[in-house]
Amino acid sequence: MDKGRLEAFSDGVIAVIITIMVLEMKVPHAPTLAALCELWPVFLSYILSFVYVGIYWNNHHHMFKTVERINGRAMWANLHLLFWISLFPFVTAWMSENHFAAVPTALYGGVLLMAALAWPLLARELIACNGLDGALATALGRDAKGKLSIVLYALAIPLAFLNPWIACVLYVTVALVWFVPDRRMEKVAT
Amino acid sequence: MDKGRLEAFSDGVIAVIITIMVLEMKVPHAPTLAALCELWPVFLSYILSFVYVGIYWNNHHHMFKTVERINGRAMWANLHLLFWISLFPFVTAWMSENHFAAVPTALYGGVLLMAALAWPLLARELIACNGLDGALATALGRDAKGKLSIVLYALAIPLAFLNPWIACVLYVTVALVWFVPDRRMEKVAT
Amino acid sequence: MDKGRLEAFSDGVIAVIITIMVLEMKVPHAPTLAALCELWPVFLSYILSFVYVGIYWNNHHHMFKTVERINGRAMWANLHLLFWISLFPFVTAWMSENHFAAVPTALYGGVLLMAALAWPLLARELIACNGLDGALATALGRDAKGKLSIVLYALAIPLAFLNPWIACVLYVTVALVWFVPDRRMEKVAT
Amino acid sequence: MDKGRLEAFSDGVIAVIITIMVLEMKVPHAPTLAALCELWPVFLSYILSFVYVGIYWNNHHHMFKTVERINGRAMWANLHLLFWISLFPFVTAWMSENHFAAVPTALYGGVLLMAALAWPLLARELIACNGLDGALATALGRDAKGKLSIVLYALAIPLAFLNPWIACVLYVTVALVWFVPDRRMEKVAT
Numbered sequence: 207m208d209k210g211r212l213e214a215f216s217d218g219v220i221a222v223i224i225t226i227m228v229l230e231m232k233v234p235h236a237p238t239l240a241a242l243c244e245l246w247p248v249f250l251s252y253i254l255s256f257v258y259v260g261i262y263w264n265n266h267h268h269m270f271k272t273v274e275r276i277n278g279r280a281m282w283a284n285l286h287l288l289f290w291i292s293l294f295p296f297v298t299a300w301m302s303e304n305h306f307a308a309v310p311t312a313l314y315g316g317v318l319l320m321a322a323l324a325w326p327l328l329a330r331e332l333i334a335c336n337g338l339d340g341a342l343a344t345a346l347g348r349d350a351k352g353k354l355s356i357v358l359y360a361l362a363i364p365l366a367f368l369n370p371w372i373a374c375v376l377y378v379t380v381a382l383v384w385f386v387p388d389r390r391m392e393k394v395a396t
Numbered sequence: 397m398d399k400g401r402l403e404a405f406s407d408g409v410i411a412v413i414i415t416i417m418v419l420e421m422k423v424p425h426a427p428t429l430a431a432l433c434e435l436w437p438v439f440l441s442y443i444l445s446f447v448y449v450g451i452y453w454n455n456h457h458h459m460f461k462t463v464e465r466i467n468g469r470a471m472w473a474n475l476h477l478l479f480w481i482s483l484f485p486f487v488t489a490w491m492s493e494n495h496f497a498a499v500p501t502a503l504y505g506g507v508l509l510m511a512a513l514a515w516p517l518l519a520r521e522l523i524a525c526n527g528l529d530g531a532l533a534t535a536l537g538r539d540a541k542g543k544l545s546i547v548l549y550a551l552a553i554p555l556a557f558l559n560p561w562i563a564c565v566l567y568v569t570v571a572l573v574w575f576v577p578d579r580r581m582e583k584v585a586t
Numbered sequence: 587m588d589k590g591r592l593e594a595f596s597d598g599v600i601a602v603i604i605t606i607m608v609l610e611m612k613v614p615h616a617p618t619l620a621a622l623c624e625l626w627p628v629f630l631s632y633i634l635s636f637v638y639v640g641i642y643w644n645n646h647h648h649m650f651k652t653v654e655r656i657n658g659r660a661m662w663a664n665l666h667l668l669f670w671i672s673l674f675p676f677v678t679a680w681m682s683e684n685h686f687a688a689v690p691t692a693l694y695g696g697v698l699l700m701a702a703l704a705w706p707l708l709a710r711e712l713i714a715c716n717g718l719d720g721a722l723a724t725a726l727g728r729d730a731k732g733k734l735s736i737v738l739y740a741l742a743i744p745l746a747f748l749n750p751w752i753a754c755v756l757y758v759t760v761a762l763v764w765f766v767p768d769r770r771m772e773k774v775a776t
Numbered sequence: 777m778d779k780g781r782l783e784a785f786s787d788g789v790i791a792v793i794i795t796i797m798v799l800e801m802k803v804p805h806a807p808t809l810a811a812l813c814e815l816w817p818v819f820l821s822y823i824l825s826f827v828y829v830g831i832y833w834n835n836h837h838h839m840f841k842t843v844e845r846i847n848g849r850a851m852w853a854n855l856h857l858l859f860w861i862s863l864f865p866f867v868t869a870w871m872s873e874n875h876f877a878a879v880p881t882a883l884y885g886g887v888l889l890m891a892a893l894a895w896p897l898l899a900r901e902l903i904a905c906n907g908l909d910g911a912l913a914t915a916l917g918r919d920a921k922g923k924l925s926i927v928l929y930a931l932a933i934p935l936a937f938l939n940p941w942i943a944c945v946l947y948v949t950v951a952l953v954w955f956v957p958d959r960r961m962e963k964v965a966t
Contacts, residue, residue: 211403211457213781218411218598221788226419228862229796233870237877242870256862260855264848267781278454282575285450292418292446300423300432307427385852401593401647408601408788416609468644472765475640482608482636490613497617591783591837598791606799658834662955665830672798672826680803687807 209276212284216266219288223295224259227252230299251302251314254377255294258318261384262291269329272342277335283328290321311373312366318377319359325352355380399466402474406456409478413485414449417442420489441492441504444567445484448508451574452481459519462532467525473518480511501563502556508567509549515542545570589656592664596646599668603675604639607632610679631682631694634757635674638698641764642671649709652722657715663708670701691753692746698757699739705732735760779846782854786836789858793865794829797822800869821872821884824947825864828888831954832861839899842912847905853898860891881943882936888947889929895922925950 231248234241276284297317301310326349333343358376366373421438424431466474487507491500516539523533548566556563611628614621656664677697681690706729713723738756746753801818804811846854867887871880896919903913928946936943 208461211407214404214784215407215411215453217781217785218408218601218788219415221598221785222412222415222602222792223418224858225789225792225796225862226415228793228866229419229799230423231866233800233866233873235873237870237874237880239879242879242883253859256855256859260852263785263855264851267785267851271778281454281457282450285446285453288414289443289446292415296418296421296423300427303423303425304427309429309432310427313432398651401597404594405597405601405643405647408598408791409605411788412602412605412792413608416605419609420613471644471647472640475636475643478604479633479636482605486608486611486613490617493613493615494617499619499622500617503622588841591787594784595787595791595833595837598788599795602792602795603798606795609799610803661834661837662830665826665833668794669823669826672795676798676801676803680807683803683805684807689809689812690807693812 209270209273212276212281213270216284216288217263220259220263220266220291223292224256224263227255227259227295227298230295247305248302251298251306254381255298257381257385259291259294261381262287262321265325265384269332269342273332273336275335276332280328280331280335283324283331287321287324287328290317290324293317306370306374308367308370311370312363315359315362315366315373315377318380319356319363322352322356322359351383354383399460399463402466402471403460406474406478407453410449410453410456410481413482414446414453417445417449417485417488420485437495438492441488441496444571445488447571447575449481449484451571452477452511455515455574459522459532463522463526465525466522470518470521470525473514473521477511477514477518480507480514483507496560496564498557498560501560502553505549505552505556505563505567508570509546509553512542512545512549541573544573589650589653592656592661593650596664596668597643600639600643600646600671603672604636604643607635607639607675607678610675627685628682631678631686634761635678637761637765639671639674641761642667642701645705645764649712649722653712653716655715656712660708660711660715663704663711667701667704667708670697670704673697686750686754688747688750691750692743695739695742695746695753695757698760699736699743702732702736702739731763734763779840779843782846782851783840786854786858787833790829790833790836790861793862794826794833797825797829797865797868800865817875818872821868821876824951825868827951827955829861829864831951832857832891835895835954839902839912843902843906845905846902850898850901850905853894853901857891857894857898860887860894863887876940876944878937878940881940882933885929885932885936885943885947888950889926889933892922892926892929921953924953 231245231252234245294317297310297314301307301314304310329342329349336342358380362373362376365376421435421442424435484507487500487504491497491504494500519532519539526532548570552563552566555566611625611632614625674697677690677694681687681694684690709722709729716722738760742753742756745756801815801822804815864887867880867884871877871884874880899912899919906912928950932943932946935946
């Protein structure tokens, strides 16, 4: 089966998700700096979610470059991943409107965790139809970052009830882990 | 005529539909688990509709792989199908905001029924311009699933007035019918 | 210059436009047939606008199939057309929320008129960089439908102040004029 | 690395941004010309932002035509640019709802400035992986328009506090600077 339309469809879904998050940023009614500054939790969480969606798009791009074939199971594994990413706008809005209260901050981590768990499921299906000696299987052998992310999200969720800021620091940490070395690895690979 | 842009346009429309449904999920104002749990009908129907749109995208992908040519009639038959799918966010929101009340649950089935009826119309137009001995015509010879879906939707609509949960069970059943064997068929086909 | 990305971008914009119109359909709060039926102007105008956007997408597809090159002027002429189409959701919502009152119904015609006027401007730019003996120039020689549409829209706008339903009949008429013969012409062409 | 998916993803994001701005245009409740005319700041700023997004899409299209390779850094530089463009709907809505008050008008310029600064960053990354003697490096040698835009935005922000209309005139001026000569350059290039 052809991977082109799956890539195009995923690009479309991710492009819509990354863009509609801005619709959740309700415009302040007063035309003042003070009114704008009250939106700081909205802006911070918009940036964080934008970076996360960007990371998923980048990784999706890289993963699909390493495979040649897809099948029906891979399509559903891909839709499953997109499902959790599609909840980012919802949890971002809930977390920011409540100024990083405990429950919404934990739920944000919960959705990040589910997306992180959906990722190896998709990888497994892609390996299953592209062979164990393919480029993806090799790349996944060293998926330390994926496992670390899952551990950090799982830690962040209970810690959000202790202090939501600890959870937020963990979310930013995971984003940096993916953002920084990916650029280095890329540089080597080019 | 070239099918590439029709596929790309359909991918775009379906990607937007599957994603904007999340905009209908209004964020709860209180930052509590209780407030979140009150949204259960919204989440359940979001998942159901996400799966339905996913099924339509998968089937659309498969159907267009079997054809080579399209014409103006096929384009309109495709837009007709997209029209009914574009109503999914509306009926999903109405059904879930009213906690699966009878009329909205029946209307949800009505839109599913119309989309299910639009499907063979599209198939017929595609067969008409690709020939009766093509891959699509062969595949449609055994369209038992399509006919079963139409019967189950037609049953679900009046049953929703008796008890909306019977209708919901039927909607989930049809989704499973499409979801499960498609994966098997795929596995064989690969 | 390459027309591929312009087609892809236009497909994206038109796909978003045709889909977000459904977001303007506010879900009725009561779960009753009566509440749903009150939405009839919303549904009617959604269908009309969906068909109009579908017609523009079909014609856009056909027009760009006949050309090989584009330039910067054609890109802006294309964006100009997309600008007027992007106003369809706005005028559709205004017209339907006010049950086809005179001013909104006239404005709906005004936007249709502007889009209809943007069309030959785009065609002219495309002919300018593809040559007067190209397929597009030949096809446009008999652009009676385009001229008729412009006349009917220009008539509908003042008539909306007499009786908005006359304007609506004219809008439906133009849609049928494009919808019906296009299918026939297509059939001949295949 | 392949630039195709990055182009497709950027097209998708820009198509959604240019289209969802129309969702920020709240439909007036009264069906009168007076109610419509009250929306003039909304329409004016919608047109301005539509033209700006159109300029960015055109320039993005041109820039990526001159390059062959991309890497991870270029992907993030591209996402950084898209981030600032994604804020256009927000600042457009805030500025127009407040009838071009000082702070929102200055912020509008601030976001334009950040997008204008993101542009050479993206160009630098693209040059870094495509070579200093490539077409892009040559084209950027004469990036007087980019530098002029940055200066005008930086002037407009403080001037908005003196009189917001001065800032608006500068924003329109920059848009014209990009709009007009691009068409001429294009004509020569064809």
